[in-house]
Amino acid sequence: MRVTKGDDVRLGVLGRLHLRSDNGEEIAVPRGxxxxxxxxxxxxxxxxxxxxRLIRALWGDDPPRTSGASLHNHVAAxxxxxARATPGGDRRLRFVxxxxxxxxxxxxxxxxxxxxxxxxxxxxxxxxxxxxxxRALRQALRLWRGTPSWHRAASSEVIDExxxxxxxxxxxxxxxxxxxxLRLGHHAEVIGELRGLIARFxxxxxxxxLLMRALWLVGERAEALDVYQAAxxxxxxxxxxxxxxxxxELRASILRGDAPPSVVVPRQLPADTVDFTGxxxxxxxxxxxxxxxxxxxxxxxxxxxxxxxxxxxxxVAHLLAARFPDGQLYVSLGGGSGDPRxxxxxxxxxxxxxxxxxxxxxxxxxxxxxAYRSRLAGRRVLVILxxxxxxxxxxxxxxxxxxNAVLVTSRRLLVGLPGARGVAVPPLTRPxxxxxxxxxxxxxxxxxxxxxxxxxxxxxxxxxLAITVVVARLATRPQWSLAxxxxxxxxxxxxxxxxxxxxxxxxxxFAVSYEALGELERLVFRxxxxxxxxxxxxxxLAALADDDAAIDQALHHLLTSHLIEPxxxxxxxxxxxxxxxVFAAERVEPADGxxxxxxxxxxxxxxxxxxxxxxxxxxxxxxxxxxAGWLAPIGPPSGIDPPAxxxxxxxxxxxRWCAAENDTLLAVLTRAAxxxxxxxxxxxxxxxSGFLSIKHRMPEVDRLYSALVxxxxxxRLVAxxxxxxxxxxxxxxxxxxxxxxxxxECASAFEELGEDLAATDALVLHSxxxxxxxxxxxxxxxxxxxxxxxxxAGDQRGQxRALRQLGDVQALSGxxxxxxxxxxxxxxxxxxxxxxxxxxxxxSSLARAHLDLGALxxxxxxxxxxxxxxxxxxxxxxxxxxxxxxxxxxxxxxQHREAVRLVEASLHVFRRFGxxxxxxxxxxxxAVHRLALGQAGEAAPLLRSARALCAELGxxxxxxxxxxxxxAGAG
Numbered sequence: 001m002r003v004t005k006g007d008d009v010r011l012g013v014l015g016r017l018h019l020r021s022d023n024g025e026e027i028a029v030p031r032g033x034x035x036x037x038x039x040x041x042x043x044x045x046x047x048x049x050x051x052x053r054l055i056r057a058l059w060g061d062d063p064p065r066t067s068g069a070s071l072h073n074h075v076a077a078x079x080x081x082x083a084r085a086t087p088g089g090d091r092r093l094r095f096v097x098x099x100x101x102x103x104x105x106x107x108x109x110x111x112x113x114x115x116x117x118x119x120x121x122x123x124x125x126x127x128x129x130x131x132x133x134x135r136a137l138r139q140a141l142r143l144w145r146g147t148p149s150w151h152r153a154a155s156s157e158v159i160d161e162x163x164x165x166x167x168x169x170x171x172x173x174x175x176x177x178x179x180x181x182l183r184l185g186h187h188a189e190v191i192g193e194l195r196g197l198i199a200r201f202x203x204x205x206x207x208x209x210l211l212m213r214a215l216w217l218v219g220e221r222a223e224a225l226d227v228y229q230a231a232x233x234x235x236x237x238x239x240x241x242x243x244x245x246x247x248x249e250l251r252a253s254i255l256r257g258d259a260p261p262s263v264v265v266p267r268q269l270p271a272d273t274v275d276f277t278g279x280x281x282x283x284x285x286x287x288x289x290x291x292x293x294x295x296x297x298x299x300x301x302x303x304x305x306x307x308x309x310x311x312x313x314x315x316v317a318h319l320l321a322a323r324f325p326d327g328q329l330y331v332s333l334g335g336g337s338g339d340p341r342x343x344x345x346x347x348x349x350x351x352x353x354x355x356x357x358x359x360x361x362x363x364x365x366x367x368x369x370x371a372y373r374s375r376l377a378g379r380r381v382l383v384i385l386x387x388x389x390x391x392x393x394x395x396x397x398x399x400x401x402x403x404n405a406v407l408v409t410s411r412r413l414l415v416g417l418p419g420a421r422g423v424a425v426p427p428l429t430r431p432x433x434x435x436x437x438x439x440x441x442x443x444x445x446x447x448x449x450x451x452x453x454x455x456x457x458x459x460x461x462x463x464x465l466a467i468t469v470v471v472a473r474l475a476t477r478p479q480w481s482l483a484x485x486x487x488x489x490x491x492x493x494x495x496x497x498x499x500x501x502x503x504x505x506x507x508x509x510f511a512v513s514y515e516a517l518g519e520l521e522r523l524v525f526r527x528x529x530x531x532x533x534x535x536x537x538x539x540x541l542a543a544l545a546d547d548d549a550a551i552d553q554a555l556h557h558l559l560t561s562h563l564i565e566p567x568x569x570x571x572x573x574x575x576x577x578x579x580x581x582v583f584a585a586e587r588v589e590p591a592d593g594x595x596x597x598x599x600x601x602x603x604x605x606x607x608x609x610x611x612x613x614x615x616x617x618x619x620x621x622x623x624x625x626x627x628a629g630w631l632a633p634i635g636p637p638s639g640i641d642p643p644a645x646x647x648x649x650x651x652x653x654x655x656r657w658c659a660a661e662n663d664t665l666l667a668v669l670t671r672a673a674x675x676x677x678x679x680x681x682x683x684x685x686x687x688x689s690g691f692l693s694i695k696h697r698m699p700e701v702d703r704l705y706s707a708l709v710x711x712x713x714x715x716r717l718v719a720x721x722x723x724x725x726x727x728x729x730x731x732x733x734x735x736x737x738x739x740x741x742x743x744x745e746c747a748s749a750f751e752e753l754g755e756d757l758a759a760t761d762a763l764v765l766h767s768x769x770x771x772x773x774x775x776x777x778x779x780x781x782x783x784x785x786x787x788x789x790x791x792x793a794g795d796q797r798g799q800x801r802a803l804r805q806l807g808d809v810q811a812l813s814g815x816x817x818x819x820x821x822x823x824x825x826x827x828x829x830x831x832x833x834x835x836x837x838x839x840x841x842x843x844s845s846l847a848r849a850h851l852d853l854g855a856l857x858x859x860x861x862x863x864x865x866x867x868x869x870x871x872x873x874x875x876x877x878x879x880x881x882x883x884x885x886x887x888x889x890x891x892x893x894x895q896h897r898e899a900v901r902l903v904e905a906s907l908h909v910f911r912r913f914g915x916x917x918x919x920x921x922x923x924x925x926x927a928v929h930r931l932a933l934g935q936a937g938e939a940a941p942l943l944r945s946a947r948a949l950c951a952e953l954g955x956x957x958x959x960x961x962x963x964x965x966x967x968a969g970a971g
Contacts, residue, residue: 011109013039014166015145021085033058033070034077035150036159041078041093041102042111043162050099057158075100111166114143118173121180123293126380126402130180137177144170175206182210187217202234209247212254221254245367246374266327266353269384272318273311275439278432282423286316289421290382290405291323297405298398300388300414303425304562304577305336305509306465309409310386312425316407317384324405326379329353331397335389335410336512343396347372350383350397365396373400380404391416411513413560427577433457433467440471445482452482459489460499461579465506472501495582510583513561520550521557522587528564528576529585530595530606533667535567535575539616539646540664543608548643571649571660595675603675610677613668614684615640616661619647620654621687625873628838629765629801630693630728631721631758633686634679655874658691666704673711682708682718689725694837696877696913701729720749724762731765734917737954740769747782760789760798764805771809772917774956780809797838800829804842807849816852823849840869844882851888860889880909881918887925891932899929920949924962 010020017035019027029035040057041049055067058074075093082089092103106112121136148163174197178190194211201207208231215224228243228251235241242248282301289299301309317328331349334341344365351361351368354375362368376399388394388410394417398406414420428436437457438446446453460466474480489498499506514522527544528536542551555574558564563580567573576584593600595607615638650657658665665688673681685704692701705725712719724746730739743766750759763786770779783806790798803826811819823846830839847862863886870878883906890899903926910918923946930939943962950959 011038011042011104012145013042013148013150014110014114014143015148017148017150019081019085022087027081027085029081030077031150034074036156037071037074038078038081038102039150039159039162041100042104042109044102045112045115046101046103048096048099048101050097052098053158054100057156060156078102110143110145114140114166115169117143118169121173121176122402125176125180126296130183134177134180134184137173137180140173141170141177171201171204175204175210178207178210182214182217187214190214191218198230203238205231205235205244205247208243209250212247212250216250216254224254225251245362245370249362249371249374265325266329266381267321268330268353269317269321269328270314270330272314275436276311276315277436277439278428279308279312279315279425282312282425283316283319286312286407286423287320289423290316290320290407294402295419296399296402298408298417298420299406300408300410300417300420300422301425302410302413302422302562304463304580305411305513306463306506306579307425307427307562308464309411309425311464313384313386313407313409317382320382320405324380324382326381327354328382328384330384330386332386333388333393335387335393335412336509337387338512338515340389340393343393344368346393346397351375354381369396372397376404377401382407385409388412388414390414411562413562415560427462428457428464428467430454430457430462433460433462436464436467437471440468441474445474449482452486456482456486456489459486459495461577463506463577463579465504465509466499466579469499469501469504469506472504473498492582492585496579496586499579506579507583507586510563510580513563514583514587517557517561517563518554520545520547521554521561523591524551524554525558525563526584526587526591527602527605529581529588530602531609531664531667532671533663534578534581535573536664537571537573537646537661539612539643540609540668541574542643543612544605546605546608569660571657573660595671606671606675610668610672610680611638611640612642612646613665614638614680615642616646616650616657617665617684617687619650620658621690623651623654624658624690625694625837626835627690627693628835628841629761630689631686631724631761634683634718634721636683638680638684655691655694658688659695662697662700666700669704670707673707676711678708678711678713679715679718681711682721685725686721689728693728694873694875696732696875696915698729698732698914701725701732705729716749717753717755720746720753720755721758724758724765727765731769731917733914734920734949734953734955736769736772736917740766740773740954743769756789756793757795757798760786760793760795760802763789764798764801767805767809771805771812772955772958774960776809776813780806780813783809796829797833797835800826800833800838800842803829804838804845808845811845811849811852816849819849820846820853836869837873837875840866840873840875840878843869844878844885847882848885851885851892854892856889856892860886863889876909877913877915877918880906880915880922884918884921884925887929891929896929896932900926900933903929916949916953917955920946920953920955920958923949924958927962 012018017029019029021027029038036058037054040054051068051071055063055071058071059067064070079090079093082092094101094103104112106116117136117140121133121140124130124133124136147167178194178197181190191211191214194207194214197207198211208227212224212227215221215227228247231243231247235243286299286301290297301313303309317330321328329350331346333346347365347368348361351372354372362371380403381399383397383399383404383406385394385397385406385408388408390412391414394408394414398417408414408417408420413422427433434446434453434457437453456470457467460470470485474482474485485498489495496507500508514525517525524541524545528541530544531540538551538555541555542548545551545554555564559566559574564574564576567575588594588602592602592605595603597603618637619642621633669681669684669688685708688704689701691697692704705722705728708722709719709726712722723742727739727742727746730742743762747759747762747766750756750762763782767779767782767786770782783802787799787802787806790796790802803822807819807823807826810816810822823842826842827839827846830842843862844866847859847866850859850862863882866882867879870882883902887899887902887906890896890902903922907919907922907926910916910922923942927939927942927946930936930942947959947962950956950962
């Protein structure tokens with residue numbers, strides 16, 4: 001229930017329990033358990049209190065069996081008195097979840113207001129607003145009207161615990177109030193009150209310390225020392241202990257004759273970086289975290305060596321200096337030196353900065369930490385702890401009270417620091433990196449070589465340290481161009497040599513982090529480079545390390561060291577900064593050898609990765625549709641059983657897994673071919689070709705099969721099959737002339753080798769290429785030859801493809817009726833084979849033949865069937881080709897605007913996936929439709945672009961149509 005003005009109650013529990021109505025009349029509250037219930041609900045601060053806690057508050061840990069029913073009765077009694085206090089007051093007590101909630105505003109209950117004022121006072125003290133702190137705490141103390149008189153009648157363990165907590169809060173608030181007033185200079189005024197507090201609570205050290213300080217400040221040194229002796233006697237007599245370090249240090253200062261305490265304000269920040277660039281988002285987040293109200297703020301800036309963490313911390317500290325008027329401390333912890341400073345040594349430095357260079361420092365490290373926290377209590381100091389090695393080094397250096405803030409930089413993730421919030425410091429963005437280069441090197445020199453400048457900062461991995469090294473080298477060699485240094489940096493083997501000058505050394509920074517790793521982590525780190533890719537999944541890293549069980553722990557250490565980072569994407573993958581990967585590659589050969597040499601650990605590790613990669617590709621292959629026109633895998637399968645977790649991930653969605661792992665798969669297969677495992681790599685490539693074909697990954701097909709051709713050597717079968725894959729890549733890009741020449745060679749080689757199934761596929765594709773070049777007679781001959789081979793081998797799939805190609809040739813030759821018959825036979829075979837991809841191809845060809853016969857409705861229906869199949873296969877390029885056909889149906893029906901819409905959608909897909917043959921066809925159809933709409937001016941440039949593409953790709957048949965169209969008046 002929302003509490004609104006006009007239905008107020010006033011409930012007092014701090015002292016005598018009383019409840020007053022709207023008109024000031026006191027309402028009697030039944031004593032005993034009803035009182036205990038009301039108090040327990042008030043202590044819930046407007047939040048639900050469970051039935052179990054309420055029952056314990058009323059009856060303790062051994063409630064009667066009827067406690068549930070009795071609780072209900074007492075709830076009714078509380079509601080009754082609340083209703084008498086204000087109209088609708090009974091609705092203030094609500095049943096929620098498994099308990100009850102009492103809704104009261106702060107001004108309606110002295111307990112709620114008491115705790116709110118204490119929180120306000122402490123927050124003000126933390127913000128160094130001592131006047132506001134003292135005022136709020138005084139108001140809280142006035143609400144206390146003595147130990148609650150109702151307590152004994154309503155006693156239980158829960159209620160007793162609540163009352164003890166309120167009494168402790170009141171006592172602490174009294175001490176905090178007097179401390180605030182002492183800071184305000186009310187030295188003499190607080191002495192009497194402090195003596196009274198000590199008389200009532202002789203075993204609390206804080207009042208003794210405040211009284212000693214107050215007496216010292218008014219000049220009563222002897223009395224201050226007497227207070228220390230009184231404290232010592234009380235503590236020794238009752239507890240058998242000596243006063244703590246705070247009192248002991250205060251007594252020592254008085255005995256030495258030190259001047260009364262004055263504030264030492266350290267200003268230790270290094271100079272701000274003149275050329276600091278970018279990082280606005282990180283700065284804003286760090287500032288926000290350091291200045292948030294509440295508890296003492298600790299913020300960690302973490303990132304790999306050279307990322308600019310220290311410069312960012314110093315920039316933030318200068319921006320916030322005015323917000324921390326009691327000083328800024330800066331200390332280097334040496335975490336990146338290999339010899340981090342011990343906390344005790346750092347505490348000594350910090351204490352002398354706070355107390356003066358000649359101040360005494362406790363011998364014991366724990367006492368130093370306590371003295372450090374004491375010196376910072378009640379102040380607003382910003383502490384910069386630069387280059388932390390780990391959490392254990394930092395923990396003793398954290399202040400203990402609000403108002404102070406700590407900014408830690410580290411090359412490690414410091415996940416174990418209490419209450420710390422992390423801000424990642426990644427490499428600069430490219431604009432930021434170029435801005436830094438320009439600031440230091442000068443705008444004219446950068447503007448003279450913009451492309452070199454961009455590549456230069458990219459070669460530096462956009463790390464500020466690396467860019468600073470490059471700038472230093474160029475600044476001392478004005479005759480050097482950016483391009484000349486860039487040429488030296490392009491050699492990966494010597495890249496890190498170029499990124500070192502004087503004490504600035506990128507390699508050295510990486511080396512410290514590397515040497516701090518354990519043996520397994522070092523092995524995983526350096527072998528990351530063996531895969532030849534920027535990202536790797538855990539299954540791949542585990543294969544390289546030959547340790548699936550320990551890979552998680554190794555990854556944890558590498559992540560906290562920022563030597564690897566999580567990669568973007570839904571699957572778990574890790575990446576390594578380019579320069580870090582260069583460093584890792586430097587470490588592989590000395591430790592593991594190289595994969596090209598026999599019996600080296602590197603070769604064995606890469607073999608495990610290759611075998612696991614093959615096994616996972618085989619799992620994907622089993623669940624991917626068979627792509628039309630590709631060869632069946634050469635075999636045999638690897639026989640490797642991949643890890644269950646990785647196998648299950650492939651099972652769930654093989655296309656998505658292949659897309660996520662695409663770079664790794666290609667890198668491993670191409671490198672495996674290069675090190676001598678060409679036939680096995682070919683088998684894996686042919687199993688992966690389904691994915692590459694479905695997603696029209698033309699550059700990947702070209703890269704993969706080019707590597708396999710280069711590695712084939714004297715193995716004619718591997719060479720021919722690899723060249724067949726190359727031809728597919730050429731066709732994806734529309735290079736029909738190039739593909740035709742390669743396919744002729746492949747078909748000849750397959751027939752010589754007795755590989756009739758492969759020869760059938762090669763002849764079909766060769767026929768396809770010739771038909772696009774206008775050589776229909778030869779295309780028909782090859783299609784019939786392929787059909788004969790398929791029938792002889794009993795290959796229904798090959799026969800279906802040959803029939804489809806023969807039907808296409810017939811349609812292009814002006815024989816649509818014959819084409820329909822041939823393609824219908826092909827479709828029957830397709831459905832027997834059960835390959836959806838092949839069926840979609842045949843259906844689209846059959847639709848084209850029906851269109852040529854003028855059977856528009858049948859053509860339309862077949863187009864829709866093809867689109868349905870291609871949607872199920874998620875083949876956007878195939879769908880785009882069917883859209884082109886659909887546009888011709890719309891054209892014949894006179895729906896030219898709809899035809900334009902369909903062609904433009906197809907053209908967008910062709911350009912996106914690099915299908916230049918499809919692009920030429922789409923430009924042709926678009927020009928046709930523009931002419932039909934009377935838009936000859938728009939059609940002319942489309943025709944010119946299409947003719948240029950056809951000439952480049954050798955598409956002579958289409959080029960002839962385009963020439964005829966141009967002659968007809970399109971330009």
